[in-house]
Amino acid sequence: MSVAIEISFTLNGRLVSARIPPTMKTLTMLRDRFGLSGTKYACGEGECGACTIRVDGKTQNSCLMFAADCDGRDIVTIEGLKTPTGMNPVQKAFVEHGAVQCGFCMPGMIMQADYLIANNPHLTRQEAQRGLEGNLCRCTGYTKVLDAVESAVEQKCCGQC
Amino acid sequence: MQEITSYLAPRSLDEALQAMATGDVTVFCGGTDLAPQTEAGVRRYSTRLMNIRRIENLDGIEEKDGVIRIGALTTISEIRRHPLIAGAAPILAEAAEHFASDQIRNVASIGGNICNASPAGDMINPLLVLDAAVELASWADGAQQKRRVPLEHFFTSPQRTVKRADELLTSVTFRKPAADFVGRFRKSGPRPALEISTVSVGVGGNFSGGVLRNARVAFGSVAPTPLRARHVEAALEGCKLNADVISAALVAARSDAKPIDDVRASAWYRSHLLEVFLEEVLHHVRGN
Ligand SMILES: Cc1cc2nc3c(=O)[nH]c(=O)nc-3n(C[C@H](O)[C@H](O)[C@H](O)COP(=O)(O)OP(=O)(O)OC[C@H]3O[C@@H](n4cnc5c(N)ncnc54)[C@H](O)[C@@H]3O)c2cc1C
Ligand code: FES
Ligand code: FES
Numbered sequence: 001m002s003v004a005i006e007i008s009f010t011l012n013g014r015l016v017s018a019r020i021p022p023t024m025k026t027l028t029m030l031r032d033r034f035g036l037s038g039t040k041y042a043c044g045e046g047e048c049g050a051c052t053i054r055v056d057g058k059t060q061n062s063c064l065m066f067a068a069d070c071d072g073r074d075i076v077t078i079e080g081l082k083t084p085t086g087m088n089p090v091q092k093a094f095v096e097h098g099a100v101q102c103g104f105c106m107p108g109m110i111m112q113a114d115y116l117i118a119n120n121p122h123l124t125r126q127e128a129q130r131g132l133e134g135n136l137c138r139c140t141g142y143t144k145v146l147d148a149v150e151s152a153v154e155q156k157c158c159g160q161c
Numbered sequence: 162m163q164e165i166t167s168y169l170a171p172r173s174l175d176e177a178l179q180a181m182a183t184g185d186v187t188v189f190c191g192g193t194d195l196a197p198q199t200e201a202g203v204r205r206y207s208t209r210l211m212n213i214r215r216i217e218n219l220d221g222i223e224e225k226d227g228v229i230r231i232g233a234l235t236t237i238s239e240i241r242r243h244p245l246i247a248g249a250a251p252i253l254a255e256a257a258e259h260f261a262s263d264q265i266r267n268v269a270s271i272g273g274n275i276c277n278a279s280p281a282g283d284m285i286n287p288l289l290v291l292d293a294a295v296e297l298a299s300w301a302d303g304a305q306q307k308r309r310v311p312l313e314h315f316f317t318s319p320q321r322t323v324k325r326a327d328e329l330l331t332s333v334t335f336r337k338p339a340a341d342f343v344g345r346f347r348k349s350g351p352r353p354a355l356e357i358s359t360v361s362v363g364v365g366g367n368f369s370g371g372v373l374r375n376a377r378v379a380f381g382s383v384a385p386t387p388l389r390a391r392h393v394e395a396a397l398e399g400c401k402l403n404a405d406v407i408s409a410a411l412v413a414a415r416s417d418a419k420p421i422d423d424v425r426a427s428a429w430y431r432s433h434l435l436e437v438f439l440e441e442v443l444h445h446v447r448g449n
Contacts, residue, residue: 001164002163002164002165002166003165003166003167003168005168021165022165022168022210023165023199023206023210025196044200045197045200046193046196046197046261046262046264046265047355049262049264052264058238058267058268059263059264059267060264060265060267060268061193061264061265063196064191064192064193064196064197064265064268065192065196065268066189066192066196066212068168068170068212069170069192069212069214071170112263112264115263116263131263133262133263133355134261134262134263134264134265134355135262
């Protein structure tokens, strides 16, 4: 039997701990140990972005991340984006623009869009397109995704300036 | 499922090197190469697994005495945005710009890209153009042992390097290029990102009055290792970059490249792409 690793970290604002095998990936831990099934498994190889989470403020593919590396870190999943009053503005924009078809790619797409906007309040459509390159949608709804991101940027901008 | 008897996440370089001195350890940083390779079964873990991401003072980009040093843990995202790189070695930022996706770049390390030793490793090409060297550290006689290896002599065959199993790559360094240095990079791919290079070309040198001096040319994915294209360099050295010189460089490229057929492209297509890219990059250099 491989050794078990004890880790503790912040998950969507709460301090949690887990005992996991050394090669387990973060995606598996989130889904199977914490029941957070919003983060999706699709390619399992870093190509599609369905498993995107935020680690210490930066997005990465949880399918490639060793769960043991979560120790001491601040992890946010799609479940952690919601605000006390409901969906966050990026989630709302996706719904309002009908950017969602089957929805499978959406948690990753929204995590990445939210990250892009948080880091660049004046994100252009072209920058959004480049920033979302690591997120594949097999329903190919990219135009509406970009519309949604653009409108989320506008809302954020107007609130600020 | 293979048995792993210990998982290490050292905070200091000493601790990491001491562990490596006592036998086989599988090292990872971002894990973006190691995770898919082990999942696909093309690589096995040894009984000890070591995460080097927490080692202190092994990341960051700094300049000292005219030398730029990039710590092994530095991510591709950091290189892509760093003002020192943008100012002194934009060819590295150019390669970072065309590297994977945001989610990968945020964790993929420069050390991992070099040590994975893929002929398609995208940061290797511009580092060869910058004539970089790597620093390797190990533990012996109760102290850190360090050696420097020019990047050009680091790779021996695909996934193989001169680095011993007990050595960690700690940094990559290169002389800050002079103000007249021009460097350009081009990799293949129908889209800007998430594309493993079918061919990559980097060209650099001191360029003034239309003449290229200290020409350095690197090719990726056209031989078992990333390489310096010495025949092309000789064809360009000290020459005015006119149509004749560029034609001669394209002919010389055939002596440097040893492309093969594989899942991504045929050898014929690679040779063709290489010429097209080399010509394009040389025109970019000339346009500077
Ligand atoms: C979807 C996807 C897209 C990709 N796109 C690109 C691309 O466009 N261009 C490209 O070049 N690569 C690409 N890669 C490959 C990979 O992301 C890079 O090679 C990356 O830089 C590896 O860094 P890492 O820190 O994740 O390495 P790891 O996977 O952690 O390690 C890679 C190897 O290096 C060893 N190692 C790591 N650091 C050290 C060190 N400091 N000292 C000694 N040994 C060490 C490890 O033992 C391992 O063998 C892609 C990968 C994926 C999954
Ligand atoms: S499931 Fe992780 S990138 Fe596709
Ligand atoms: S909405 Fe179906 S995969 Fe994107």
